[in-house]
Amino acid sequence: MYVSVIGGEHCSKEIYEMAREVGRKIAEMGAVLITGGRGGVMEAASRGAKEKGGTTIGILPSDSRQEGNKYLDYAIVTGIGYARNVLVVLNGDIIIAIDGHYGTLSEIAFALEFGKPVYGLMSWEVGIKNFNNVDELFEEIKRDLAE
Amino acid sequence: MYVSVIGGEHCSKEIYEMAREVGRKIAEMGAVLITGGRGGVMEAASRGAKEKGGTTIGILPSDSRQEGNKYLDYAIVTGIGYARNVLVVLNGDIIIAIDGHYGTLSEIAFALEFGKPVYGLMSWEVGIKNFNNVDELFEEIKRDLAE
Amino acid sequence: MYVSVIGGEHCSKEIYEMAREVGRKIAEMGAVLITGGRGGVMEAASRGAKEKGGTTIGILPSDSRQEGNKYLDYAIVTGIGYARNVLVVLNGDIIIAIDGHYGTLSEIAFALEFGKPVYGLMSWEVGIKNFNNVDELFEEIKRDLAE
Amino acid sequence: MYVSVIGGEHCSKEIYEMAREVGRKIAEMGAVLITGGRGGVMEAASRGAKEKGGTTIGILPSDSRQEGNKYLDYAIVTGIGYARNVLVVLNGDIIIAIDGHYGTLSEIAFALEFGKPVYGLMSWEVGIKNFNNVDELFEEIKRDLAE
Numbered sequence: 184m185y186v187s188v189i190g191g192e193h194c195s196k197e198i199y200e201m202a203r204e205v206g207r208k209i210a211e212m213g214a215v216l217i218t219g220g221r222g223g224v225m226e227a228a229s230r231g232a233k234e235k236g237g238t239t240i241g242i243l244p245s246d247s248r249q250e251g252n253k254y255l256d257y258a259i260v261t262g263i264g265y266a267r268n269v270l271v272v273l274n275g276d277i278i279i280a281i282d283g284h285y286g287t288l289s290e291i292a293f294a295l296e297f298g299k300p301v302y303g304l305m306s307w308e309v310g311i312k313n314f315n316n317v318d319e320l321f322e323e324i325k326r327d328l329a330e
Numbered sequence: 331m332y333v334s335v336i337g338g339e340h341c342s343k344e345i346y347e348m349a350r351e352v353g354r355k356i357a358e359m360g361a362v363l364i365t366g367g368r369g370g371v372m373e374a375a376s377r378g379a380k381e382k383g384g385t386t387i388g389i390l391p392s393d394s395r396q397e398g399n400k401y402l403d404y405a406i407v408t409g410i411g412y413a414r415n416v417l418v419v420l421n422g423d424i425i426i427a428i429d430g431h432y433g434t435l436s437e438i439a440f441a442l443e444f445g446k447p448v449y450g451l452m453s454w455e456v457g458i459k460n461f462n463n464v465d466e467l468f469e470e471i472k473r474d475l476a477e
Numbered sequence: 478m479y480v481s482v483i484g485g486e487h488c489s490k491e492i493y494e495m496a497r498e499v500g501r502k503i504a505e506m507g508a509v510l511i512t513g514g515r516g517g518v519m520e521a522a523s524r525g526a527k528e529k530g531g532t533t534i535g536i537l538p539s540d541s542r543q544e545g546n547k548y549l550d551y552a553i554v555t556g557i558g559y560a561r562n563v564l565v566v567l568n569g570d571i572i573i574a575i576d577g578h579y580g581t582l583s584e585i586a587f588a589l590e591f592g593k594p595v596y597g598l599m600s601w602e603v604g605i606k607n608f609n610n611v612d613e614l615f616e617e618i619k620r621d622l623a624e
Numbered sequence: 625m626y627v628s629v630i631g632g633e634h635c636s637k638e639i640y641e642m643a644r645e646v647g648r649k650i651a652e653m654g655a656v657l658i659t660g661g662r663g664g665v666m667e668a669a670s671r672g673a674k675e676k677g678g679t680t681i682g683i684l685p686s687d688s689r690q691e692g693n694k695y696l697d698y699a700i701v702t703g704i705g706y707a708r709n710v711l712v713v714l715n716g717d718i719i720i721a722i723d724g725h726y727g728t729l730s731e732i733a734f735a736l737e738f739g740k741p742v743y744g745l746m747s748w749e750v751g752i753k754n755f756n757n758v759d760e761l762f763e764e765i766k767r768d769l770a771e
Contacts, residue, residue: 215698240698246558246714246738257656257681259700260714263557263707264540265440266413273687273701285443288456292436293412297687309435309456362551387551393567393591393705404509404534406553407567410704411687413557420540420554444540559734560707579737582750586730587706603729603750 187217187275189290190224190283190306198282201304202227203234204317205279210237217242217274219267220251220258224281229254242270269293277324280306300327334364334422336437337371337430337453345429348451349374350381351464352426357384364389364421366414367398367405371428376401389417416440424471427453447474481511481569483584484518484577484600492576495598496521497528498611499573504531511536511568513561514545514552518575523548536564563587571618574600594621628658628716630731631665631724631747639723642745643668644675645758646720651678658683658715660708661692661699665722670695683711710734718765721747741768 186209190202206228209216216232218225220241229239233254241255244267251258261267268290272278278294280287281304291309294301303313304320314320333356337349353375356363363379365372367388376386380401388402391414398405408414415437419425425441427434428451438456441448449467450460461467480503484496500522503510510526512519514535523533527548535549538561545552555561562584566572572588574581575598585603588595597607598614608614627650631643647669650657657673659666661682670680674695682696685708692699702708709731713719719735721728722745732750735742744754745761755761 240700242700257698259681259683259711261702261711262714263413263560263704263710264416265443266410266416266557266704269411269413269415269704270700270702273703285439289436289439289443292432292439296412296432296436307456309454387553389553404551406534406536406564408555408564409567410557410560410564410707413704416557417553417555420556557707558710559737560704560710563705563707563709579733583730583733583737586726586733590706590726590730601750603748 184212184214184276185217185274186212186214186277186279187271187290187294188224188228188279188281189219189271189287190228190281191287192221192223192225194223194227194282198224198305199227201317202281203231205281205304205320206231206233206237206239207235208317208321210235214277215240217271219243219271219286220255222252224283226252226254228281240274242267242274265289272297272299275299278302279304279320280311282306331359331361331423332364332421333359333361333424333426334418334437334441335371335375335426335428336366336418336434337375337428338434339368339370339372341370341374341429345371345452346374348464349428350378352428352451352467353378353380353384353386354382355464355468357382361424362387364418366390366418366433367402369399371430373399373401375428387421389414389421412436419444419446422446425449426451426467427458429453478506478508478570479511479568480506480508480571480573481565481584481588482518482522482573482575483513483565483581484522484575485581486515486517486519488517488521488576492518492599493521495611496575497525499575499598499614500525500527500531500533501529502611502615504529508571509534511565513537513565513580514549516546518577520546520548522575534568536561536568559583566591566593569593572596573598573614574605576600625653625655625717626658626715627653627655627718627720628712628731628735629665629669629720629722630660630712630728631669631722632728633662633664633666635664635668635723639665639746640668642758643722644672646722646745646761647672647674647678647680648676649758649762651676655718656681658712660684660712660727661696663693665724667693667695669722681715683708683715706730713738713740716740719743720745720761721752723747
């Protein structure tokens with residue numbers, strides 16, 4: 184199973200720690216973590232996943248692997264700019280949106296368009312289930328997966 | 331000047347007529363109309379623009395020009411699927427979102443990300459100015475352009 | 478009918494004049510000219526087409542219309558970098574390759590992959606019909622279209 | 625280090641076995657194998673790499689992981705069709721072209737355009753070094769890497 188974590192390149196320390204905890208939990212589920220490969224929420228989730236021995240893949244907008252954060256096992260370059268947002272979403276079986284700005288909103292929109300399950304953590308209110316803490320979020324995910 | 335009209339492939343008759351009126355007004359401004367080239371709001375805006383002698387370009391997701399509606403002067407095929415949403419937005423100097431579902435939301439998000447002026451007509455409430463009728467929308471656009 | 482002219486951004490004066498003549502002939506056929514929108518062969522063909530009142534569309538790699546040459550009626554930006562080469566080819570019913578380097582070779586390859594008719598003018602020898610002058614090239618194109 | 629192996633989805637049994645041997649050698653070098661993720665040469669190289677405990681990543685044209693062959697550790701979907709050829713090349717530090725048809729030619733062209741080292745195995749004669757057997761190919765690669 185692949186889980187995509189989407190969120191901004193810039194975030195508060197509080198959001199960073201939440202994203203890191205999300206990364207840990209994804210690794211504990213045995214899922215591969217997909218992100219946009221850059222800083223902020225993407226870095227935090229990847230860092231958390233590596234702390235628990237998970238696998239992390241970053242899908243980058245540019246054609247340079249150097250753009251990736253240091254917690255990626257595999258950095259996939261695309262060279263297609265913002266159109267790479269579509270790939271970040273397409274590669275997840277589940278999408279977790281954490282906080283985030285307009286780029287994140289575009290990814291939530293694509294996830295909904297593709298009919299993928301989307302879970303928010305203090306993210307955009309556009310008809311997705313939003314949670315305020317990581318434990319409640321994963322309880323819901325596990326409940327949905329068990330169905 | 332290029333104006334992108336974004337909106338769903340399926341829409342009510344009321345929305346269709348609004349989009350058509352938007353197309354007419356874009357043509358009257360002397361601007362080129364950009365859309366995603368398909369049915370619904372995209373067709374209606376292109377139809378309106380042609381009624382007033384405007385120029386219409388559709389940027390299609392597939393690799394087949396047949397996918398385009400019959401009111402397009404130029405159908406540009408892309409073969410990149412949903413990633414073409416980015417192109418529809420990038421090609422507009424101004425973006426008008428009419429009604430719309432998740433695909434439209436992704437395009438509004440990209441427009442905001444790119445710092446482009448976005449005007450809504452009964453569309454998503456995600457921090458853009460939304461109007462209920464076409465005249466008020468164009469009064470605002472003309473006011474903004476005059477500044 | 479849309480005709481794509483592919484070729485390098487840098488070319489000799491001789492090739493530039495050939496490409497310009499190709500542009501003129503495409504306009505005289507009543508076809509829309511598609512190019513990658515930049516300098517060299519792309520500019521020359523667009524310039525020739527405009528001299529004969531044709532219509533020119535450039536499909537640009539970047540997200541800036543400023544990248545286009547001054548002989549384009551419509552500059553379509555993509556922001557997807559080299560992946561835009563695919564679009565230049567997909568939009569032509571006929572492909573004419575003039576001289577050119579590796580970028581042009583990638584476009585010839587895609588044209589062959591898509592089963593599109595490709596004509597070369599002093600271009601890559603990879604199984605396409607290559608001509609040394611513009612008149613012979615268009616005699617062949619007209620013969621093929623008549624069939 | 626990432627090595628991209630490019631080649632056709634359909635190939636002879638002889639080419640298949642060569643590609644499989646190439647995959648084994650890439651794994652033995654400790655490099656990650658990148659392919660287009662489908663059948664033929666792509667499958668053979670991935671199969672060989674897995675036989676030697678290597679890591680295999682496939683970058684697919686469609687949006688469905690099911691399109692990937694069964695020797696992929698990670699299947700990255702793109703949904704951008706032929707434009708994904710650019711990504712297969714961009715992700716390799718070294719490119720090995722085996723046999724192949726027009727799709728492979730487009731990838732060789734991109735590799736040359738990007739200035740990446742390209743090695744051919746019974747592949748297109750477009751200015752790349754072509755070899756007739758796998759051992760000679762890898763001797764050359766190791767010589768180049770040692771420089």
